Amino acid sequence: KWGVRSLRLSVRNIGYQCRIGPSALLGEATLAVLMFVGNQVFMSYLGDDGVGAFGIACYYIPFVFMVGNAIAQSAQPIISYNFGLVMAAERIALLTAVVCGVVATVAFTVYPYLLVGLFISLDSEAAKIAIHGFPYFASGFVFFIVNIAVVGYFQSVERIKPATWLCFPYSEFYSVAEVLGCVGNLVGNATLGGFDNHCDSAFCSEASVCL
Secondary structure: OOOOOHHHHHHHHHHHHHHOOOHHHHHHHHHHHHHHHHHHHHHHHHHHHHHHHHHHHHHHHHHHHHHHHHHHHHHHHHHHHHHOHHHHHHHHHHHHHHHHHHHHHHHHOOOHHHHOOOOOOOOOOHHHHHHHHHHHHHOHHHHHHHHHHHHHHHHHHOOHHHHOOOOHHHHHHOHHHHHHHHHHHHHHHHHOOOOOOOHHHHHHHHHHHHH
């Protein structure tokens, strides 16, 4: 039934959503900035092969994000309904995040050639750069997934400030892309040619500033 009271309640609920939502918005914005800045930096220093390697990593980022998001959203109804009083749900969510992060890290570290081979030929230079860089890229998966789960908990109990501030470590995870780029640049020294130590240090410096 529509009326002044229902309209006021709807506006109030939208206000609640806007208060809780900035942390989620910040996380999504970080993904977009990563892909844009990463493409620019990799194109500048590694050309098409570097962008190809970085693109393969970007294909997998949403899957990692979805794992953390699924864990957070699965626990949120229980935590929110009981306002954080169900410790078992919180422990299970945290443990699941750690286990999933470890599994993803092992997969990217032990079988990078299988993951890269799904997209491009393993004989290409882009594949060689990606294979060498994936283990470094995967080193942040555990922290990334746990971070998303913890942010989801604070959103559930309407603790806006901790949820928003905890989104900033996302940038720490994405700084691993800087390591991927540096490793890719070193691989470029051996396989592509034309790169020197000055270029390596300059690349790392610029990637650090951008990310």
